[in-house]
Amino acid sequence: MRLVTYRGNVEAAARLGAVVGDLVVDVEDIGAHAGISLPHSMLDFIDLGLPARAALKKVLDDCSGSWPVGAALPLANVRLLAPIPRPRKNIFGIGLNYVEHVAESSRTLDTAKELPKQPVIFSKPPTSVIGPDDAIQHDRKVTQQLDWEVELAVVMGRTARKVPEADALDFVFGYSVMIDVSARDNRRAGQWIYSKGQDTYAPFGPCIVTADEIADPHGLDLWLTVNGVEKQRSNTRHMLFKVPLLISDISAAITLEAGDIIATGTPDGVGAGRNPQEWLWPGDVVEAEVTGIGRLRHPVVAI
Numbered sequence: 001m002r003l004v005t006y007r008g009n010v011e012a013a014a015r016l017g018a019v020v021g022d023l024v025v026d027v028e029d030i031g032a033h034a035g036i037s038l039p040h041s042m043l044d045f046i047d048l049g050l051p052a053r054a055a056l057k058k059v060l061d062d063c064s065g066s067w068p069v070g071a072a073l074p075l076a077n078v079r080l081l082a083p084i085p086r087p088r089k090n091i092f093g094i095g096l097n098y099v100e101h102v103a104e105s106s107r108t109l110d111t112a113k114e115l116p117k118q119p120v121i122f123s124k125p126p127t128s129v130i131g132p133d134d135a136i137q138h139d140r141k142v143t144q145q146l147d148w149e150v151e152l153a154v155v156m157g158r159t160a161r162k163v164p165e166a167d168a169l170d171f172v173f174g175y176s177v178m179i180d181v182s183a184r185d186n187r188r189a190g191q192w193i194y195s196k197g198q199d200t201y202a203p204f205g206p207c208i209v210t211a212d213e214i215a216d217p218h219g220l221d222l223w224l225t226v227n228g229v230e231k232q233r234s235n236t237r238h239m240l241f242k243v244p245l246l247i248s249d250i251s252a253a254i255t256l257e258a259g260d261i262i263a264t265g266t267p268d269g270v271g272a273g274r275n276p277q278e279w280l281w282p283g284d285v286v287e288a289e290v291t292g293i294g295r296l297r298h299p300v301v302a303i
Contacts, residue, residue: 001057002207002294003027003174005042005085005131006078014081015040018060019207022075025063027056029071034059042084042208043259046157046173053210082131082204083176084155088259090123091202092250093180095192097240097265104273119241119249122192124180124263128202135301136181137200138282143183146280146300149266150224150288152217152236153178154243155208160256168244171256174208175217177290178263179224179298181280184272203286204261206294214292217243222267224288226280234267236290241265 002019016039017024027045031038036055039045045052063071096102096116130136138146157173181201186194214220217236224232241249246262256262271278280286282302289295 001053001060001210001213003042003045003083003210004205004207005081005083007081008073008078010079014085016042016045017078018056019075020060020064020072023067023072024075024078025060025067025072030059030063030068031056033068033071034062043088046155046258049158080132080206082129083208084204084259084261085129085131087126087129087261088257090125091128091178092260092262093122093124093192093196094241094246094263094265095120095122098234098238098267099240100268101266101270101273104268104270108272108277115240119246121250122196124193124197124202127199128197129204130200130202130298131204132206132296134203134298135200136203136280136286136298137303138280138300139303142198143185144279145184145272145277147182147184147271148224148226148231148280148286148288149180149182149270150222150232150290151178151180151263151266152220152222152290153204154217154246154262154264156256156258156260156262157211158258160247160251163248163251165244165248168247169211171247172211172243173258174210175214175290175293176205176208177288177293177296178261179203179286179288179296180263180266202263203288203296203298205296209293220293221291222289224269224286226278226284226286231271232267232269236264238267239264
């Protein structure tokens with residue numbers, strides 16, 4: 001299933017929807033039509049676990065082509081928000097998780113040229129999250145080196161604590177797209193949260209594709225463009241630390257909970273790694289996609 005958080009109009013409350021073709025089907029409404037209780041928010045739906053996912057899938061299959069009045073809206077007519085507009089806690093970011101990105105970072109960002117022996121973990125606060133088409137803010141007083149990174153995002157489906165690598169994918173709810181926006185000149189003594197955690201620095205969406213529809217998260221193409229010019233293109237098979245290892249490593253000491261998000265790192269092609277270096281400026285438009293999931297598009301605006 002492809003699940004979204006949407007508004008039917010600018011004044012409407014955020015709602016949980018399922019994308020079916022070119023329609024968004026309201027999850028709570030379609031559940032009520034079928035006589036079952038389904039929630040109106042993504043986090044509440046994730047909390048309900050596999051039974052809720054199975055129930056929604058059955059309802060969608062049963063009603064396909066004959067939607068109750070008002071339960072389905074054209075996708076083109078709704079406003080998509082970040083799938084989880086306000087995560088419960090910080091996003092887990094993974095740095096230096098593609099070989100070529102390790103190399104380019106060591107040349108220009110003073111990171112080690114050796115491949116990391118363990119995942120490099122940082123975080124982005126919930127206030128950094130924005131949804132599809134929202135603006136990435138550029139404050140010239142804060143940064144002159146605003147950069148881009150396309151990433152596969154993993155959304156946890158249940159509590160994970162000391163999870164063996166072999167079992168880790170069983171804890172995944174689904175997958176999405178994230179752009180890890182970074183102010184490269186805001187790194188502080190090796191600490192990245194100020195550089196990567198500022199408001200609007202975590203574009204996220206456009207949907208969550210449930211894990212049952214992505215058999216292998218390590219075979220997905222991902223790319224990013226700035227003003228239509230391709231800057232990044234790779235495949236998730238090139239991750240140094242694959243998704244199961246990331247989940248196992250984090251959960252060895254930090255409890256992962258339902259709805260938690262892991263941004264799994266970016267390939268090479270970031271602005272800091274180019275010669276000459278390139279940065280985002282007001283008026284630029286960033287687009288990023290992970291195949292099989294969806295595409296994000298964001299303008300950069302001055303504040």
